[in-house]
Amino acid sequence: MEAQIDTILKSNHLSVTGGRRKILELFLSNPGALSHSDIEKKTEEKFDRVTVYRTLQAFLEKGLIHTIPTADNSIRYALCKDNCSAGHHQDNHVHFICSQCGSTLCLDETTIPSIRLPKGFVAARVEMVVNGVCKNCK
Amino acid sequence: MEAQIDTILKSNHLSVTGGRRKILELFLSNPGALSHSDIEKKTEEKFDRVTVYRTLQAFLEKGLIHTIPTADNSIRYALCKDNCSAGHHQDNHVHFICSQCGSTLCLDETTIPSIRLPKGFVAARVEMVVNGVCKNCK
DNA sequence: ATTTTTTTTGCAACGAAGTTGCGTTTATGT
DNA sequence: ACATAAACGCAACTTCGTTGCAAAAAAAAT
Ligand SMILES: [Mn+2]
Ligand SMILES: [Mn+2]
Ligand SMILES: [Zn+2]
Ligand SMILES: [Zn+2]
Numbered sequence: 001m002e003a004q005i006d007t008i009l010k011s012n013h014l015s016v017t018g019g020r021r022k023i024l025e026l027f028l029s030n031p032g033a034l035s036h037s038d039i040e041k042k043t044e045e046k047f048d049r050v051t052v053y054r055t056l057q058a059f060l061e062k063g064l065i066h067t068i069p070t071a072d073n074s075i076r077y078a079l080c081k082d083n084c085s086a087g088h089h090q091d092n093h094v095h096f097i098c099s100q101c102g103s104t105l106c107l108d109e110t111t112i113p114s115i116r117l118p119k120g121f122v123a124a125r126v127e128m129v130v131n132g133v134c135k136n137c138k
Numbered sequence: 139m140e141a142q143i144d145t146i147l148k149s150n151h152l153s154v155t156g157g158r159r160k161i162l163e164l165f166l167s168n169p170g171a172l173s174h175s176d177i178e179k180k181t182e183e184k185f186d187r188v189t190v191y192r193t194l195q196a197f198l199e200k201g202l203i204h205t206i207p208t209a210d211n212s213i214r215y216a217l218c219k220d221n222c223s224a225g226h227h228q229d230n231h232v233h234f235i236c237s238q239c240g241s242t243l244c245l246d247e248t249t250i251p252s253i254r255l256p257k258g259f260v261a262a263r264v265e266m267v268v269n270g271v272c273k274n275c276k
Numbered sequence: 277a278t279t280t281t282t283t284t285t286g287c288a289a290c291g292a293a294g295t296t297g298c299g300t301t302t303a304t305g306t
Numbered sequence: 307a308c309a310t311a312a313a314c315g316c317a318a319c320t321t322c323g324t325t326g327c328a329a330a331a332a333a334a335a336t
Contacts, residue, residue, distance in 0.1 A: 050325095
C-alpha cells in the first residue's frame with residue numbers, strides 16, 4: 001500500500017509529502033467519494049485547511065481525481081479509475097448519491113447514455129447523478 | 139404580466155410582496171437559470187441578501203423553482219414548467235451549461251433517458267447536466 | 277553526503293457566502 | 307379598520323475558500 005501510494009504520486013509528477021500520502025490513502029481505502037470536510041475529519045485536522053485545498057486541486061489537475069456535481073453545493077471528489085490524464089478527464093460513468101447513508105458512489109460499470117440535443121447545441125461533457133437508495137441501505 | 143405574477147404567488151400560497159414579485163418577474167423574463175448573485179445584481183441590491191435567500195427557499199419548497207447541480211459549487215435556480223408541487227418536483231429534463239456565455243438552460247424538450255442501475259440500487263431522481271456550447275454562441 | 281534549488285506547508289489575514297435572532301414593517305383575513 | 311400572522315432588514319456570527327509570505331521539507335545538483 002505504502003509503495004503503491006508513492007508510485008502513484010511519482011508517476012503523476014507530484015512530490016511525495018505526508019499530506020498527499022495521507023489524502024491519497026483515504027481515497028484508496030474508501031469505497032465512495034469524499035468531500036473536503038470529510039477529508040478534514042478523517043485526517044483529524046492534522047493538516048491545514050489550505051493544504052487540503054491545494055492537494056485536492058493538485059490531484060484534480062493531474063487527473064487523479066474527479067469532481068461530482070451535487071444540487072446542494074458540496075463538491076465531492078473521487079478517484080479516477082479510467083485513463084484520465086492532466087486536463088483530460090474521461091470518467092463518463094453515472095454517480096449515485098444515497099439519501100439514506102449519504103455516501104456518493106461511482107458506478108463505474110454504468111456508462112452515461114448518449115442523448116440527442118436540440119439543433120445548435122454541442123456537448124463537451126455530460127454528467128449524470130442519480131439520487132436514491134443504495135445497495136447496502138436497502 | 140403583473141397580474142400573472144400575483145396569480146402565481148397566490149396559487150402557491152405565498153403572500154405577495156415586493157421582493158417576491160420582483161424575483162419571480164426575473165425568472166419569468168429570463169430565458170435561463172439564475173444564481174443567487176445573478177438575482178442580487180439584477181435587482182440592483184434593492185433587497186437584503188437574507189430576503190433573497192429566504193425567497194428562493196420559499197419558491198423551492200412550493201415547487202415553483204428547481205435547482206440545477208453544477209460541479210463548481212454555484213447553485214442555479216430555474217422555473218419549474220412541469221406540474222411540480224410542494225415537495226415533489228418532476229423536472230426530468232436535461233440541463234445545459236454553456237462554457238462560452240455561461241448561461242444555464244433548461245432543455246425542456248429533452249427528457250432524461252432511463253438507465254439500468256446495478257442490482258440493489260433504487261433511483262428516486264436522476265439529474266443530467268450537459269456542458270458545451272449553446273445555440274447562440276455557435 | 278552536503279549543499280543548493282525548488283516545492284510544499286502552515287499561518288495570518290482577508291473576503292465571500294450563508295445562517296440565525298430579533299425588533300420593525302408589511303400583508304392578509306375578518 | 308383592526309387584529310393577527312408573515313415577511314423584511316439589520317446586525318452578528320459561522321463557515322468556506324483564497325492569497326501572500328516566511329519557514330520547512332523534498333528534490334536535484336554537486
Ligand atoms: Mn466517478
Ligand atoms: Mn430545469
Ligand atoms: Zn446508502
Ligand atoms: Zn452560450
